Amino acid sequence: MKSAQGVRSKSWNAASPDGSNPLAATWSRIGVRASLTVPILAEGRCIGALAVASAYPRPWTREEVDLTEAVAQQVAATAEGLRLFQETHQHARLMGRLIALNETLNRPSSSAVAAAAIGQAATDLSGAKGCAVYARAPEGSFTCLWAKGVSEEDTPLALAAKFVLPPDATDGTAQRTPEGPSPTLLCDALELPPDDADRRLVEREGYRAMAVWPMTSEGSVVAGVCCYFDAPRAWTQPEKEVFQTFTWQAVSALKNAWLYEAQAERTYELEALYELGSRLRAADTSQEIFSMLAEHAGRLLRADQAALSLLDADRQFTCVQAIGDAPDAKDSITPVARAILSRVAETRTPHVTEDLGREVHPAQGGGLPTPSCPIGPAIVVALQSEREVIGALAVGRARGKNVRPFTQTEVRLLQGIAEMGGTAISRARLFHNLEEAYIQMVLALARAMDARDAYTGNHSERLATLADGVAQAMGLPEEEVRDIRWAALLHDIGKIGSPDDILSKPGRLTESERAIMRQHPAVGEGILLPVARMQGVARIVRHHQEKWDGTGYPDGLRGEAIPLGARILAVVDAYSAITDARPYKTPGTQARAEAEIRRCAGTQFDPRVVDIFCQMLARKEREAESALAFAGPSPRA
Known part of the structure; x- marks a missing residue:
């Protein structure tokens, strides 16, 4: 009709x-x-x-x-x-199912877990065979958070674009309401013309019908869910109303998940910064600080590569630490274009880019050609002390199709790391300078000690040469060899407070004088302990008068309880005491000194150290004889 x-x-x-x-x-x-x-x-x-x-x-x-x-x-x-x-x-049945899902949707969780719950709930409510959940980035692009029975590639992403396109850019199936765009409901793709874009997209996924539900917050689309059906699908009014209510719950769950993740991320960052601060305060060397800064910057900002560069005396950048997946990470980040580093140092303003390779050219002093730069998104921030810029800290992510650019929050985080690092490096440099000044003062005192006794001038330098040779011959690590050499130079620094009349007395010392002299190892240790780098040296100085059988001083240590450096120093000091000229005796020969030292091996000296020392003396004597023989007889006058 x-x-x-x-x-x-x-x-x-x-x-x-x-x-x-x-x-x-x-x-x-x-x-x-x-x-x-x-x-x-x-x-x-x-x-x-x-x-x-x-x-x-x-x-x-x-x-x-x-x-x-x-x-x-x-x-x-x-x-x-x-x-x-x-x-x-x-409606009641669907609302009952929706209420049952409410607890799951509102449970604190990550966005991945929330998206899975949303997708599964949408599948259950609609009876869909395929479903995908998308989140919209601030710049407008969509990312698939969860998918079941549908691909995560271009097809559903093209459909998801219907969330934000104006009605005149679509086939008119999506309309905008005051709360945002309304859902796109395609009841049967076969009803559309064969060349229709939506029909082709749905058929590519192997389905007949589709529903695209936007999730809006304050009138803006923040996410969406796509449902796919393998048969024609009509939506009743109750289904539409319930699903609309579901999308409001879903977007609330997703926003809560994002807040939960942001809070967890913030907590993680604060804990990591606290850990970094603690480790920086405990660092003993500048190199430890460099390593900590690069490692923490890369880890906290989820970067593939990180590099720390410092300005030298000529205001040129030098990379001091680099980490990264690529073997050439150091080369690919530091020359980032020295122009960029210099600009950051000059302006003290961070440099942020989504693709570093597009900015780096050979013409930019030290830069790399575009194809050679593996870095995409990157941040470069200034490293500052209290008064000036001392370097730059850079992080980067490898170039790729779906690489995520750095956010302003991450820029501020890197600036915080750089600020802590700049302070730590400046403090380490100041501490190093103070240590150097103190060490130079101690060396000056040691030379003054040698100068007080004309007979023992340069005694400490000769002792250091002998001790270094024994330590090298024993195959000790370079750091231990260095401590032994320093101990030889400073072993008598504790005598600085001993009276001259005792130091230069030609005869035997009295008991009281001997008690005064026995204080010098402990006094020497006390002078060296304030310097962190001299901790091992101070220990050797304290025990260089100990004896293998435990009859030495100041602590009466026995055998291998005596530090090895102190055992070496005891042998070479005894050798020097025999062969050096003193006010109360003439210098002894090398043979006499060697015989005396061998006699005291096992009681006063470590037998192994004695053997190596005597072998070293014999080798040096052979080398001297060979050199003399090679030179031939001296010419007649």
């Missing part, structure tokens, strides 16, 4: 004598000659028709028409009531 008016017919044969009316043929086939048809109307909509038929031609009275219309109204009311009941029942 083309209208909501009733249709009356006295005789279908009369109405269509030629049989062209299809209803006439139908009525004739079942023996109907006259009919009365009225529409069934519900809320102004025609939802059906009520027909009364007669086997004989006849007219229809006004009373019959009114009665039929009244019956039709009753049928309409009953049908509408049934429809409302079904919709209410469906």
